[in-house]
Structures are given as C-alpha cells and as structure tokens.
Amino acid sequence: MRVARFYAPGDLRLEDAEWRPLGPREVRIRVRHCSTCGTDVKIFNHGHHHLVPPRVIGHEIAGEVVETGPEVHGGWAAGDRVQVIAAVPCGTCQDCTGDRMTICPNQTSVGYHYDGGFAEYLVVPVQVLAVDGLNRIPDGVGFAEASVAEPLACVLNGQELAGVGTGDEVVVIGAGPVGCMHVRLARARGAAKVFLVELSRSRLDMSAAVVEPDAAICGSDVDVVDEVLELTEGRGADVVITAAASGAAQEDAQRMTARRGRISLFGGLPKDKPTITLDANLVHYRELSIVGANGSTPAHNKRALELIASGAVAVRDLITHTLPLDRLPEAIRLVASGEAIKVSIEP
Known part of the structure; x- marks a missing residue:
C-alpha cells in the first residue's frame, strides 16, 4: 500500500x-x-x-x-x-x-x-x-x-469552555478553516452576531464569502479593537476567540472584550515565543474570564459528526x-x- x-x-x-x-x-x-x-x-x-x-x-x-x-x-x-x-x-x-x-x-x-x-x-x-x-x-x-469532524470537535470543546451561547456577540480572530467553523458553530449555539477578523485581505475575503459573518474585519486595513468597539456600540464582544497562533491577537482580545466577557485562547503560540502581555487591570476591573482550549474528546468527535449530519454546522x-x-x-x-x-x- x-x-x-x-x-x-x-x-x-x-x-x-x-x-x-x-x-x-x-x-x-x-x-x-x-x-x-x-x-x-x-x-x-x-x-x-x-x-x-x-x-x-x-x-x-x-x-x-x-x-x-x-x-x-x-x-x-x-x-x-x-x-x-x-x-x-x-x-x-x-x-x-x-x-x-x-x-x-x-x-x-x-x-x-x-x-x-x-x-x-x-x-x-x-x-x-x-x-x-x-x-x-x-x-x-x-x-x-x-x-x-475532528477539527470541529476541537472547536466544540473551545466554545463549550468559553460558554458561547444565546445572544452573545462573538469575535473570531483567524479566518482559516478553524475560524470558519467557529463562526458557524457560534451561530448554531445561538450567538446574536459573529464578527470575523483576519490580517490577510485575500484569506478574509475567501472565507467570509463562504461563512458570511456579520462583519469581516481586515486587520491590515483598520484598527481591529476600534472596529469591534464600534460594531458593539462601545461595550465590546461577549466572547473573543483567538483562532490564530498570534500573541498580538491575544493581547488585542483583552481590549475588545465586554465586561464579564470571555476570551478563548484557542490557538497555541509558537514554542519559542509563548508569552504575551496581560493587562491584569482589564481582567480585574472588567471581571474577564480567560480560558484555554486543548483538542477534543471522543465524545466531542461524536457530537461533531451529529452537528454535520443535522446541518447545524455545514x-x-x-x-x-x-x-x-x-x-x-x-x-x-x-x-x-x-x-x-x-x-x-x-x-
């Protein structure tokens, strides 16, 4: 073979x-x-x-x-x-x-x-x-x-840990396949609005044309934090998911998250540069929650197949x-x- x-x-x-x-x-x-x-x-x-x-x-x-x-x-x-x-x-x-x-x-x-x-x-x-x-x-x-189903299972684990649910305004940073699945799963879990952020204009346009987020934000053209704050009338997003291996994205996430919002550090960072600057006062005064997300379980894989089969996540x-x-x-x-x-x- x-x-x-x-x-x-x-x-x-x-x-x-x-x-x-x-x-x-x-x-x-x-x-x-x-x-x-x-x-x-x-x-x-x-x-x-x-x-x-x-x-x-x-x-x-x-x-x-x-x-x-x-x-x-x-x-x-x-x-x-x-x-x-x-x-x-x-x-x-x-x-x-x-x-x-x-x-x-x-x-x-x-x-x-x-x-x-x-x-x-x-x-x-x-x-x-x-x-x-x-x-x-x-x-x-x-x-x-x-x-x-395997990467979707990982996305499912991440959104469960971040508590994505009904009425949430969600930002997904990273327009690769995992970011696209985050957009669709957030909608399936009842999110009110989902915004997709990406540095590459060509990748953003390609992915946004397929998953149709409520807004597609190109980090090479605008200040991403300012754009998210404007889209959310100044309050920030309820959930920010960093579906990219970017320390800068993780730092930006802190400044675009609403009070009592949740940040999912979904994408791991390069092994030779695994640290970011954490604004502890933002976390403290806004009562932010920051969660990791690591892979999936066999049960997540089964549920991912069910989500695909039902049409909930195409x-x-x-x-x-x-x-x-x-x-x-x-x-x-x-x-x-x-x-x-x-x-x-x-x-």
Missing part, C-alpha cells in the same frame, strides 16, 4: 509500505479521506517533539472498515463507515475518569505516536478503540465531511480542494499559503 512518510523537516516521501498482520484487538480501515491542517504544515517544516520519524502523518481521518481482529468489540464489520479520533486519552487517569479527557497527561495522538491517515490503509490502534474513539459516520455524511463547502495522495506536498503548500480553506486528501 502507498503511504506518505515524514522523515525530517522538508522530507516527506511517498512510499510502498508492507501490509502488516492485524492484531487481535485492532481494526484495519481503508482511508477514504484525510484532511490537512496547519499542524501538518508545522510538522512538514519543523517536525514535532512527539513525532519520532519515520512516521505516516495525517490525523483528520475517515474511511471504511475492511478487517477486524477476533477480540474487537463494538459490532464492527467490513463496510462500516468510520471516523477516527486524533487525540487519544488514556482513559484511566484521574483527569480521564473525572471527565477531563482533553487534559489527559498521558495523551497520545494518531499521526504522531501512531501512523496516521495519509495512506491507503490504516490500522486503528488499540488505544483508540479502548476509549471508544472509532465513530460511525451518520447516513448522508460523506467521507470528506466526516474527516472534518462543512462541505469549506473543503475547497480535494487531491490524491501523491499530491500531498501540493496540499501542504496550499494550506501554508492560505490559498485554500480546507484541503482533503483522497488516497
């Missing part, structure tokens, strides 16, 4: 891999779609401290079961359409048993610790099955859409490009350049 293996930064090879025997508690799937994301770009350019090469990368995975081990439970059978979680909690630690799986200290990841989905076939690790991380794709949901039109496995380097370039919203690989 053909796989895309990462060996070192800039060294991604399309290779033939051996068909290894299936373990008694494993499931083999035919990968139908594996979507790309900004993390794949980071891995391609810089590697990752959890990834020991060579490794088949790709973690937004949907496919169909072709074979199951004799000790696999759950009623899985050949032909079942499935989506695979990316973040794999251990399921047994204090955080996991306390319903805090997203912060499991023993978490592993598909595409990092285990071979991922940029391949024709994938053996689903026993660790995924142990935490109920293989999900049935609902009828009417295509494989490409199902592959986007994702099909966010997939602007579909490419075969041998064009994965081109897909990574498209993601890095911002020319695409979402790129899906169809092995």
Whole structure:
C-alpha cells in the first residue's frame, strides 16, 4: 500500500509500505479521506517533539472498515463507515475518569505516536478503540465531511469552555478553516452576531464569502479593537476567540472584550515565543474570564459528526480542494499559503 512518510523537516516521501498482520484487538480501515491542517504544515517544516520519524502523518481521518481482529468489540464489520479520533486519552487517569479527557497527561495522538491517515490503509490502534474513539459516520455524511469532524470537535470543546451561547456577540480572530467553523458553530449555539477578523485581505475575503459573518474585519486595513468597539456600540464582544497562533491577537482580545466577557485562547503560540502581555487591570476591573482550549474528546468527535449530519454546522463547502495522495506536498503548500480553506486528501 502507498503511504506518505515524514522523515525530517522538508522530507516527506511517498512510499510502498508492507501490509502488516492485524492484531487481535485492532481494526484495519481503508482511508477514504484525510484532511490537512496547519499542524501538518508545522510538522512538514519543523517536525514535532512527539513525532519520532519515520512516521505516516495525517490525523483528520475517515474511511471504511475492511478487517477486524477476533477480540474487537463494538459490532464492527467490513463496510462500516468510520471516523477516527486524533487525540487519544488514556482513559484511566484521574483527569480521564473525572471527565477531563482533553487534559489527559498521558495523551497520545494518531499521526504522531501512531501512523496516521495519509495512506491507503490504516490500522486503528488499540488505544483508540479502548476509549471508544472509532465513530460511525451518520447516513448522508460523506467521507470528506466526516474527516472534518475532528477539527470541529476541537472547536466544540473551545466554545463549550468559553460558554458561547444565546445572544452573545462573538469575535473570531483567524479566518482559516478553524475560524470558519467557529463562526458557524457560534451561530448554531445561538450567538446574536459573529464578527470575523483576519490580517490577510485575500484569506478574509475567501472565507467570509463562504461563512458570511456579520462583519469581516481586515486587520491590515483598520484598527481591529476600534472596529469591534464600534460594531458593539462601545461595550465590546461577549466572547473573543483567538483562532490564530498570534500573541498580538491575544493581547488585542483583552481590549475588545465586554465586561464579564470571555476570551478563548484557542490557538497555541509558537514554542519559542509563548508569552504575551496581560493587562491584569482589564481582567480585574472588567471581571474577564480567560480560558484555554486543548483538542477534543471522543465524545466531542461524536457530537461533531451529529452537528454535520443535522446541518447545524455545514462543512462541505469549506473543503475547497480535494487531491490524491501523491499530491500531498501540493496540499501542504496550499494550506501554508492560505490559498485554500480546507484541503482533503483522497488516497
């Protein structure tokens, strides 16, 4: 079978891999779609401290079961359409048993610790099955859409932590695929208005044309804080979500959030520059809440699939490009350049 293996930064090879025997508690799937994301770009350019090469990368995975081990439970059978979680909690630690799986200290990841989905076939690790991380794709949901359930699950976790709800005015900073999903999920959760902020005019125009925020604000053209304050009649936004790896965005968020508003630090910062300036007086006097957001749980993935299936959060039109496995380097370039919203690989 053909796989895309990462060996070192800039060294991604399309290779033939051996068909290894299936373990008694494993499931083999035919990968139908594996979507790309900004993390794949980071891995391609810089590697990752959890990834020991060579490794088949790709973690937004949907496919169909072709074979199951004799000790696999759950009623899985050949032909079942499935989506695979990316973040794999251990399921047994204090955080996991306390319903805090997203912060499991023993978490592993598909595409990092285990071979991922940029391949024709994938053996689903026993660790995924142990935490109920293989999900049935609902009828009417295509494989490409199902592959986007993983990032949508992360978006769902972030908005739950930030308490996005009915009547909120929400600012989403970052117009990539995750930012687009934040816009749509906020609406599905009852937000009154959603504003989309982006530095790149071309990326903002492309994404705004699809998700149609109440206002599209280009940070290269205007002062973002002033614009948000004007749009909210001076009070600021109830929730600001920083869906971009930008310390400046996190600092701006403090100044555009309403009293008793919430700030979601959704996008992580570069490891060599992880700090920002926090205006503690703004937090103190406005009674602001600042929350992090780290990945998703198996349950979030299931609910993300339900949101897609119900039409509450559309994702099909966010997939602007579909490419075969041998064009994965081109897909990574498209993601890095911002020319695409979402790129899906169809092995």
